[in-house]
Amino acid sequence: MSPSLIAVDWGTSSLRGARLDDDGAVLEERAFPRGILTVPAGEFPAVFDELFGDWISAPEALCLIAGMAGSKQGWVEAPYCACPAGAEELATKLAWVDPGRIAIVPGMSCERDGVPDVMRGEETQVFGALRLLGIDRGTVVLPGTHSKWVRVEAGRIHDFTTAMTGEFYALLRQHSILARTLPADDGPFHGDAFDAGVAHAMRSPGLLQSAFSVRTLALFGRVPQSQQPSYLSGLVIGEELRERALHADAHVVVVGAAVLTLRYERALASLGVRADTVGAQAGWRGLRDIARTIRT
Amino acid sequence: MSPSLIAVDWGTSSLRGARLDDDGAVLEERAFPRGILTVPAGEFPAVFDELFGDWISAPEALCLIAGMAGSKQGWVEAPYCACPAGAEELATKLAWVDPGRIAIVPGMSCERDGVPDVMRGEETQVFGALRLLGIDRGTVVLPGTHSKWVRVEAGRIHDFTTAMTGEFYALLRQHSILARTLPADDGPFHGDAFDAGVAHAMRSPGLLQSAFSVRTLALFGRVPQSQQPSYLSGLVIGEELRERALHADAHVVVVGAAVLTLRYERALASLGVRADTVGAQAGWRGLRDIARTIRT
Numbered sequence: 001m002s003p004s005l006i007a008v009d010w011g012t013s014s015l016r017g018a019r020l021d022d023d024g025a026v027l028e029e030r031a032f033p034r035g036i037l038t039v040p041a042g043e044f045p046a047v048f049d050e051l052f053g054d055w056i057s058a059p060e061a062l063c064l065i066a067g068m069a070g071s072k073q074g075w076v077e078a079p080y081c082a083c084p085a086g087a088e089e090l091a092t093k094l095a096w097v098d099p100g101r102i103a104i105v106p107g108m109s110c111e112r113d114g115v116p117d118v119m120r121g122e123e124t125q126v127f128g129a130l131r132l133l134g135i136d137r138g139t140v141v142l143p144g145t146h147s148k149w150v151r152v153e154a155g156r157i158h159d160f161t162t163a164m165t166g167e168f169y170a171l172l173r174q175h176s177i178l179a180r181t182l183p184a185d186d187g188p189f190h191g192d193a194f195d196a197g198v199a200h201a202m203r204s205p206g207l208l209q210s211a212f213s214v215r216t217l218a219l220f221g222r223v224p225q226s227q228q229p230s231y232l233s234g235l236v237i238g239e240e241l242r243e244r245a246l247h248a249d250a251h252v253v254v255v256g257a258a259v260l261t262l263r264y265e266r267a268l269a270s271l272g273v274r275a276d277t278v279g280a281q282a283g284w285r286g287l288r289d290i291a292r293t294i295r296t
Numbered sequence: 297m298s299p300s301l302i303a304v305d306w307g308t309s310s311l312r313g314a315r316l317d318d319d320g321a322v323l324e325e326r327a328f329p330r331g332i333l334t335v336p337a338g339e340f341p342a343v344f345d346e347l348f349g350d351w352i353s354a355p356e357a358l359c360l361i362a363g364m365a366g367s368k369q370g371w372v373e374a375p376y377c378a379c380p381a382g383a384e385e386l387a388t389k390l391a392w393v394d395p396g397r398i399a400i401v402p403g404m405s406c407e408r409d410g411v412p413d414v415m416r417g418e419e420t421q422v423f424g425a426l427r428l429l430g431i432d433r434g435t436v437v438l439p440g441t442h443s444k445w446v447r448v449e450a451g452r453i454h455d456f457t458t459a460m461t462g463e464f465y466a467l468l469r470q471h472s473i474l475a476r477t478l479p480a481d482d483g484p485f486h487g488d489a490f491d492a493g494v495a496h497a498m499r500s501p502g503l504l505q506s507a508f509s510v511r512t513l514a515l516f517g518r519v520p521q522s523q524q525p526s527y528l529s530g531l532v533i534g535e536e537l538r539e540r541a542l543h544a545d546a547h548v549v550v551v552g553a554a555v556l557t558l559r560y561e562r563a564l565a566s567l568g569v570r571a572d573t574v575g576a577q578a579g580w581r582g583l584r585d586i587a588r589t590i591r592t
Contacts, residue, residue: 206503206535
């Protein structure tokens, strides 16, 4: 039996792990609501041992951890790897917490016009997603609270941009004047209302103006209350795409859970943009490729 | 002695009134924290009588009220006056609560691409501001929680747009991840940080992307914590101006209180846009002109 790889995605609010065989097949998966915000400083080894100790005790087991566990508030700080960089560079900059056995993959940074941008965990998913698709260049989006748009050329990440789309949705949904006319629960997804939100965002110059449409369409009874969450979702995702200025013949790789990627695929299709989607296995594949680099 | 005009601005969160002579000079002013949200349905006459009863009891006194008092949640609903319209049209559509003595000025509505926009109170300030400046056309901005950009031609409002700038500032300031690195209090204004925020917004494609700079500049120690509120203020005001796509030789009238108009003047100047500023007297002047229309 070949040695196990323990692949871990330790984010801000969740912790997931998988035990992989040498071909990258998932033998077992675990998920816990133990994001780094729930772990007091100094207790990362104990939490990790409690949840994954049986896996890591196997002979020659190697554990690679991606995500916010490498941030200042995490287990050990893994300094950002500057763009451009590929998976091989990440492998040379691992932050070992247990040399030869447990390491944290560094996040990446880039800079544009004197303003930095950062990510932790998404870089690993990007490399894994492209490998799964058998390509080494393209535009990859990882939707979420802070969506990442990543440009890859010849297998290396050249630059990326963060869009605070999911967070803006939550702010407007919960804390803004728009919350007054929105229903308490999001309810089922309404495709037509979502499409209308995307379309309005695309013809607007920006979110400060387009967001007010949620209120006025409600005031004038043009969008039924039950459909307003879908309209707002379309509006912020449409704004994210507008800010990217995608061409109609562009091609985008969407990485993430289906609940979000389905919406992005739908919005991209309405712009004539082709999309390939890769699910959660992207992260495991990325960690496996980094593991191969250091084992050879 | 000519008959008094009682001019009232009854908004969501505040109530202001002025007694004017026939030349429009302010004889006396009053302000109360009694916005319409503090007034239970049915109690508007009693609150008004308590706070302005002595003024309105004068012989031939006329009271005109602008603002959210004319909304569904206000004293009496004054249906929106559709664009384009001038002060004369507003005067013919007053909602009288005490015929011949107390009336509410209607708000205005417009529509673009099937999406309505609305304002209540700002229309009166726009007409007053242009009259005070002796002009009958131009672009007028009224900064605030929901900024209004109003285009006037030949003395009539042709269309307008709402930008939720002040509300987005508050949402990001108080409820977003950015709040984690911002100081508890805004503290003094820092011009350089404000200018940097304006500049970053102007070269960004939109707010979903540019907002993350507040976090990364903090993470990398590029903007000292005490200056971050000014940077964020510049970022959202800069985004508001970016969405307007103003030309460098444009001319804008800014209407409002100095605490905000100074920032808009500064941001506009950095784009090469000329600005004239009019203060709170714009609303009183607008109401006086409507009063003249109905008294002749």
